[in-house]
Amino acid sequence: MSQRELQRRAADTPSEELAEILARDGCVVLKDFASEDQVASLMADLQPFVEATAQSRSDFSGLKTTRTGALMARSPRCRELAIDPRILGLVETFLGPYANTFQLHVTQVIRVLPGEKAQTPHRDRWAWSQIFTPPDVEAQVNPVLARLMAEIEPQLNIMLALTDFTKENGATRVAPGSSQLPDQAQPPEEAFVSAEMTSGSLLVFSGSVLHGAGANESEHDRIGLNIDYTLGWLRQEDNQYLSCPPEIAKDMDEKLQALLGYVTGGPSMGYFTPPLPAGEDLSSPQRALQLPSKPVRLDANGRLEFVE
Template sequence: MATPTLAHFAADTAIEPLMAALRRDGAVIVDDVIAPDALAALNAELAPYIAATPNGRDSFTGNLTTRTGALVARSAQVRTLVMDRLIAAAADALLLPFCERWQLHLTQAIRIKSGQGAQVIHRDRWAWGTHLGHLEPQLNTIWAVTDFTRANGATQVVPGSLEWPDSRKPEPHEIGYAEMSAGSVLIYTGGVFHGGGANVSDGDRIGLNITYTLGWLRQEENQYLACPPDIARGLPPELQAVLGYAMGSYALGYYTPPLPPGAGPEVVPPEYSLGRSAADATLGDAALLAAISAEVAAN
């Protein structure tokens, strides 16, 4: 049987055909998104961190695989990728039906070394167990820093597996491979079955796993620790919000600064930790409350 293939799109594609393919197959590839000079800058920023990262300690993370995190704090080029226009539009289309705001879930540079076997096929939404099969909680990307080939560990993807039960195991003829040139990006959902490929080549395969989730779910990579306020306060407000320094919904994410009695505000949003004003701070965002109230009334 022929190996399944994924749909490829140009970098300037419209969101509608991309989303149609994503909802059908669970994964698509957008070719040549990162310009060569930006790709070189990305490599230069991340290379020291990747080189210093030890191998995984189990078969899932990979005994010949390294996983480097905190990429927003470490790389200006990654910040640009996190906020990519097409990816944001896909996140809007896939996630906003289930939340008021989506957020960054994790950032990870994954280097699959020569000799690494294939990762077990899985769903990324299993980060929350099997509790979220009734909705799509996640939009994922893997940006190719090197070329992705079947020989060097291109991501295994099972197109059309979105409706499968969690217990279903794919047959070899159902597994495709996200082969793409450096600078391209694999976009896939939290529900599609996939896994890292086996690297039988002589070189490393490096990709950036940048993923997004519903604003009311716990992030896999804790962005408040990976990119703490002293770093995040220097970032653009839009990126701060995606990191999670914004209310996830009405009354979701506020905190009380632990100050002496009367020394400060009692209720503030997360962005207060970045030096934003707390004037007229309330329990939550009035616009989000109005939107939720309208949804409740409509149902």
């Protein structure tokens, strides 16, 4: 596989045109998606959480990388970005054939620190088909899930540059067109392009394209704001019900509540029954946002009780 150019488009390009590029290449850059002021406001929201985040501890996640999550709970500006109509339009166009509802999958600030090495190229959709193995043991794959995931597009990602992304500071490396290759294919180094972009620009990439963070050989941090979307019927990578529980989600925009998972997917997916008091009935997930948050627990005999 030879190198294919990474396509770049204006931020207001119609979603149908972008979805075509994504279907062919698996990636596209949207220039100047956010203004300098928007980037500064995002940074202001996120800085305290990013500064307090310890470095990751695995070879894959990076030993000189910090990953800060729970962004919907933590940042009003991230909430606005997650439901930006340009992004939601593209999510619906690109993932639309494979689901009736969509949800947030990952929300994470990825800060690549000076001295970090390049991340192993991977496809994000492998998260559903790889079988969990201890660190240092070669990943095992469920072949049925791998085949199913390759037949659909299960995921769409955005990476907003909060600093400039350069080859030197660890811009995401992506292999345009690799989304078409079988899982076993290992494209050569030359097939990868550094998604260089100025802060405020956005890399959009599918769960099928081979990519990874680049090595940071500069003296400055590379900071990207990563929000991933997936199909309503797949398990979320970052469990949004825990990262953004009902007592926080209850005052948010309805579109965002739905993306967090507080919506019924189709006729019956995702309902729940409030465990107390007795007599509560099957309820839509939206009801969890309206209930008074009265804590419950199991007593010494394993019986459910309200905490008084």
